[in-house]
Amino acid sequence: MAKKQFKTESKKLLDMMINSIYTHKEIFLRELISNASDAIDKLYFKSLTDDSVTLSRDDYEIRITADKDSRILTVEDNGIGMTKDELENNLGTIAKSGSFDFKKDDSEKVDEIDVIGQFGVGFYSAFMVADNIKVETKAFGSDEAFIWESSGVDGYTVKPFEKDRAGTRIVLHIKEDTEDEKYSEFLEVYKIRSLIKKYSDYIHYPIRMLTESQKLKEGTESEYETVTEDETLNSMTPIWKKPQSEVSDEDYASYYKSKFSDYDAPLKVIRQKTEGSADYTALLFIPSHAPYDFYSREYEKGLQLYSSGVMIMEKCKDLLPDYFSFVKGLVDSSDLSLNISREMLQHDRQLKIIAKALEKKISSELKKMLKTDREKYEKFFDAFGTTLKWGIYSDFGMHKDSLQDLILFKSSFEQKYTTLEEYVSRMTESQSKIYYATGESIEKIALLPQVESVLARGYEVLYLTEDIDEFAVQILRSYQEKEFINVTAENLDLTTDEEKEKLKAANDENKELLEMMKESIGDSVNKVQFTVSLKNHAVCLSTEGALSVGMEKVLNSMPGAEDQHIKAQTVMEINLDHPIVSKLKELYASDQEKLKNYSKILYSQAQLVSGLTPQNPSEIADLICDLMV
Numbered sequence: 001m002a003k004k005q006f007k008t009e010s011k012k013l014l015d016m017m018i019n020s021i022y023t024h025k026e027i028f029l030r031e032l033i034s035n036a037s038d039a040i041d042k043l044y045f046k047s048l049t050d051d052s053v054t055l056s057r058d059d060y061e062i063r064i065t066a067d068k069d070s071r072i073l074t075v076e077d078n079g080i081g082m083t084k085d086e087l088e089n090n091l092g093t094i095a096k097s098g099s100f101d102f103k104k105d106d107s108e109k110v111d112e113i114d115v116i117g118q119f120g121v122g123f124y125s126a127f128m129v130a131d132n133i134k135v136e137t138k139a140f141g142s143d144e145a146f147i148w149e150s151s152g153v154d155g156y157t158v159k160p161f162e163k164d165r166a167g168t169r170i171v172l173h174i175k176e177d178t179e180d181e182k183y184s185e186f187l188e189v190y191k192i193r194s195l196i197k198k199y200s201d202y203i204h205y206p207i208r209m210l211t212e213s214q215k216l217k218e219g220t221e222s223e224y225e226t227v228t229e230d231e232t233l234n235s236m237t238p239i240w241k242k243p244q245s246e247v248s249d250e251d252y253a254s255y256y257k258s259k260f261s262d263y264d265a266p267l268k269v270i271r272q273k274t275e276g277s278a279d280y281t282a283l284l285f286i287p288s289h290a291p292y293d294f295y296s297r298e299y300e301k302g303l304q305l306y307s308s309g310v311m312i313m314e315k316c317k318d319l320l321p322d323y324f325s326f327v328k329g330l331v332d333s334s335d336l337s338l339n340i341s342r343e344m345l346q347h348d349r350q351l352k353i354i355a356k357a358l359e360k361k362i363s364s365e366l367k368k369m370l371k372t373d374r375e376k377y378e379k380f381f382d383a384f385g386t387t388l389k390w391g392i393y394s395d396f397g398m399h400k401d402s403l404q405d406l407i408l409f410k411s412s413f414e415q416k417y418t419t420l421e422e423y424v425s426r427m428t429e430s431q432s433k434i435y436y437a438t439g440e441s442i443e444k445i446a447l448l449p450q451v452e453s454v455l456a457r458g459y460e461v462l463y464l465t466e467d468i469d470e471f472a473v474q475i476l477r478s479y480q481e482k483e484f485i486n487v488t489a490e491n492l493d494l495t496t497d498e499e500k501e502k503l504k505a506a507n508d509e510n511k512e513l514l515e516m517m518k519e520s521i522g523d524s525v526n527k528v529q530f531t532v533s534l535k536n537h538a539v540c541l542s543t544e545g546a547l548s549v550g551m552e553k554v555l556n557s558m559p560g561a562e563d564q565h566i567k568a569q570t571v572m573e574i575n576l577d578h579p580i581v582s583k584l585k586e587l588y589a590s591d592q593e594k595l596k597n598y599s600k601i602l603y604s605q606a607q608l609v610s611g612l613t614p615q616n617p618s619e620i621a622d623l624i625c626d627l628m629v
Contacts, residue, residue: 003154003155003156003157004155004156004157004158005155025128025129025181026186026195027125027128027199028125028126028128028129028130029075029186029192029195029196029199029200030122030195030199030200030310030311031122031123031125031126032075032122032123032126032170033062033075033196033199033200033203033207034122034200034203034310035122035123036062036075036076036077036079036168037062037077037203037204037205038079039077039079039080039081039167039168040060040062040077040078040079040080040205041079042079042080043055043060043078043079043080043140043166044057044060046080046140052141053140055078059078060077060078060079060205060206061077061078061205061206061207061208062075062076062077062203062205062206062207062208063075063076063077063207063208063209064076064192064196064207064208064209064233065209065210066187066188066189066192066209067187068184068187068188070173071173071174071176071184071187072171072172072173072174073130073171073172073174073186073187074169074170074171074172075169075170075172076167076168076169076170077167077168077169078165078166078167079166079167079168080139080140080166080167081137081138081139081140081142081166081167081168082135082137082139082146082168083139083142083144083146084144084146084158086139087135087137087146087148087158088158091123091135091148091150091156126170126172127152129172129174129175129183129186130172130173130174130175131151131152131173131174131175132149132150132151132172132173133149133150133151133170133171133172133173134147134148134149134170134171135147135148135149135168135169135170135171136161136163136168136169136170136171137163137167137168137169138161138163138165138166138167139166140166141166142166144160145160145161145162145163146158146159146160146161147159147160147161174186174187189209189211189212192209192233193209193211193233196233196234197233197234198311199310199311200234200310200311201234201235201238201309201311202234202235202236202237202238202241202306202309202310203234203236203309203310204236204237204309205236206232206234206236207232207233207234208230208231208232208233209230209231209233210228210229210230210231211228211229211231212226212227212228212229213226213227213229214226214227215227238306238309238332239251239252239255239283240271240281240282240283240330240332241281241309241332244271249265249269252266252269252285253265253266256269256285256328260285260287260328262287264287264288264289265288266285266286266287266288266328267286267287267288267376267379267380268285268286268365268369268376268380269283269284269285270282270283270284270285270286270329270361270362270365271283271284272284272357272358272361274357277350277353278333278335278350278353278354278357279333279334279335280331280332280333280354281331281332281333282303282329282330282331282332282354282358282361283329283330284303284327284328284329284330284358284361284362285327285328285329286326286327286328286365286366286380287326287328287383288379288383289383290326290383290384294326295386299325300315300317301315301317301320301322301325302314302315302316302317302319302320303315303316303319303320303327303328303329303330303331303358304316304329304330304331305319305330305331305333305336306330306331306332306333307332307333307334307336308332308334309332312336316331318351318355319331319351319354319355319358320355320358320359321355321359321391321399322387322390322391322394323387323388323390323391323392323394323399323403324359324362324387324391325387326383326384326387327362331354331358333350333354335350336350336351359402363402363403363406366380366406367405367406370405370406370419378408378417381407381408381417385407385408386466386468388403388406388407389407389466389468389469389471389472390468390472391403392404392407392472392475392476393468393471393472393475396475397475397476400475400476404420404476404479405419405420405421407419407420407472409423409436409462409463409464409469410442410462410463410465411423411460411461411462411463412446412451412455412460412461412462412463413426413460415442418462420434420479420480421479421480423460423462424479424480424482426460427460427482428458428459431459432482432483433482433483433484433485434462434478434479434482434483434484434485435454435459435460435461435462435485435487436461436462436463436464436469436470436473436484436485436486436487437450437451437461437462437463437464437486437487437488438464438465438469438470438486438488438548438550438551439463439464439465439550439611440465440611441465442463442465444611445461445463445464445465446463447609448487448488448540448609448610449534449535449537449540449609450487450488450492450533450534450540450542451487452534452535452536452537453487453494453533453534453535454487454492454494456535457494461487464550467554470486470548470550470551470554471551471554474546486543486548486550488540488541488542488543488548488549488550488610489542489543489544489548490542490543490544490571490573491544492533492542494533495532495533499532502532502576503530503531503532503576506530506576507529507530510530510585510588512588513584513585513588513595514527514528514529514530515528516588516592516595516596516599517572517584517595517596517599517602518572520595520596520597520599520600521572521599521600521603524570524603524615525541525570525571525572525603526544526569526570526571527571527572528571528572528573528574528599529571529572529573529574530573530574530575530576530581531573531574531575531576532575532576532577533573534573534575534577534578536578537575537578537609538574538575538578538580538602538605539572539573539574539575539580539602539603539605539606539609540572540573540606540609540610541570541571541572541573541606541607541609541610541612542570542571542573543568543569543570543571544569544570544571545568545569547566547567547568547569548568549568549570549610549611549612550611551568552566552567552568553611553612572602572603572606574602580602583598584598597623597626597627600619600620600623601620601623601624601627604617604620
């Protein structure tokens with residue numbers, strides 16, 4: 001019989017189908033099993049209105065066989081089968097799909113059926129691993145059977161065939177191994193089993209295969225025998241489709257640990273089923289700890305994406321915003337717009353609707369945890385709080401309103417975590433700003449002169465110990481109309497009118513002294529001035545503008561910042577009520593060289609108090625020794 005040519009345009013198109021559309025060759029088995037499931041679905045659907053279908057739901061199956069010697073892999077179903085015309089139309093025309101037509105024609109009647117294949121290209125993925133494919137099929141209710149055969153782009157033949165029952169058997173002759181590809185692995189039971197578990201575990205018909213295993217011979221203690229068993233390779237019912245009343249916390253924990261390779265149970269399980277503009281079921285997990293690579297470039301976010309129980313993508317990044325990248329889990333939807341390869345997902349309205357709904361659900365569940373189980377939430381925040389703060393800072397603060405009530409900071413109030421809402425609720429009537437200070441640790445922050453001053457006035461201070469903290473706070477700018485302000489900012493105004501007059505007079509009167517001190521220190525400071533905001537400390541550093549000393553330190557420590565020294569506009573402030581002021585005035589009048597040395601020492605002292613390293617520590621050490629002699 002002469003070969004027939006494919007009805008699509010050219011050999012080049014089929015070559016593209018085989019070699020370009022799919023990322024992984026292993027996908028072929030998922031596609032063939034999904035097609036077999038569709039064929040069974042169609043027959044089952046027919047049985048609902050046609051008594052001539054004598055099979056019960058439990059009779060349907062998909063069967064896999066592998067013959068390593070002959071290099072033959074077979075996928076067989078007892079579904080509806082195909083007529084000769086259907087063979088011609090569905091397999092002779094690339095991208096023609098009987099499943100798609102079935103779903104379209106019976107769209108109002110198939111609520112019970114999940115038809116997976118819709119584009120008719122998946123079948124051709126088998127040519128990635130096979131050099132010859134035979135499709136033996138008999139349509140239900142027909143007396144005729146046919147065999148379709150092809151070796152790829154050269155075309156195909158269709159001939160009559162003897163087959164005793166309805167259904168389809170696809171026979172693949174697996175390619176010979178090459179240096180780059182080990183096709184033989186697709187004939188190994190372990191590989192077939194793993195691919196079915198990965199992609200087709202939740203096909204709702206049993207996928208069976210005869211497998212051999214070694215078992216202890218009955219009546220012996222050490223003698224083993226080879227036993228052949230008919231093994232069901234898939235679990236069929238996904239945990240997310242079972243009624244919640246039938247699934248225990250232990251079941252969820254066991255599923256999570258096995259599927260996402262974690263040794264601990266999840267901190268939180270989130271289950272969501274939505275119908276409407278987008279029908280989907282989501283099963284999400286918040287881990288109890290961060291993965292080892294979570295804060296590295298190697299970490300990949302994303303949820304598993306299923307279509308009617310068939311895994312389409314291992315990690316769909318578009319379903320999670322970056323600030324919720326710690327969430328593990330899956331989404332199963334029967335009406336996603338899949339493109340021809342079913343691996344790649346069209347970025348359509350439905351996907352965006354699902355992603356937005358998931359974002360709201362995760363946020364609401366975290367807020368609920370924060371209110372009802374503070375200890376658990378703080379454990380979560382220790383692991384993933386940095387990600388939420390980055391979420392506030394990223395995208396120019398686009399997400400700050402939805403995240404600001406999820407972040408925590410350590411505080412001078414009992415040295416514990418606090419929310420911004422809790423901070424504001426404790427503010428005194430005279431307090432109009434939210435005060436914060438930055439540093440490497442709470443202990444070091446608490447020693448800052450400005451912190452002591454703010455605390456002495458009865459105000460609470462947030463302790464920002466992470467690099468991202470101040471960046472996030474500056475993006476927020478305010479909370480409940482209360483402005484954030486760094487206690488080391490020059491515009492920290494805690495003085496009375498009387499103190500302001502006293503300061504102005506002192507700065508004006510000692511203008512030349514302060515300018516000489518500034519010149520002796522150099523460009524490291526913008527100016528030197530007196531202050532009355534310090535208690536017992538002699539000196540401190542404050543900053544002008546948005547860039548603080550803490551932010552300067554963070555920015556200069558980043559990769560690539562070596563050649564562009566970023567500098568805050570620093571001000572050295574001297575405690576007007578400290579005895580050092582009298583000494584400075586005396587030196588200005590009698591020994592200005594020594595005054596310059598005092599200025600450098602005071603500046604180094606201010607740097608150390610602020611958590612900075614003096615630029616020339618050896619020079620400062622020598623100056624101190626000179627004063628001591």
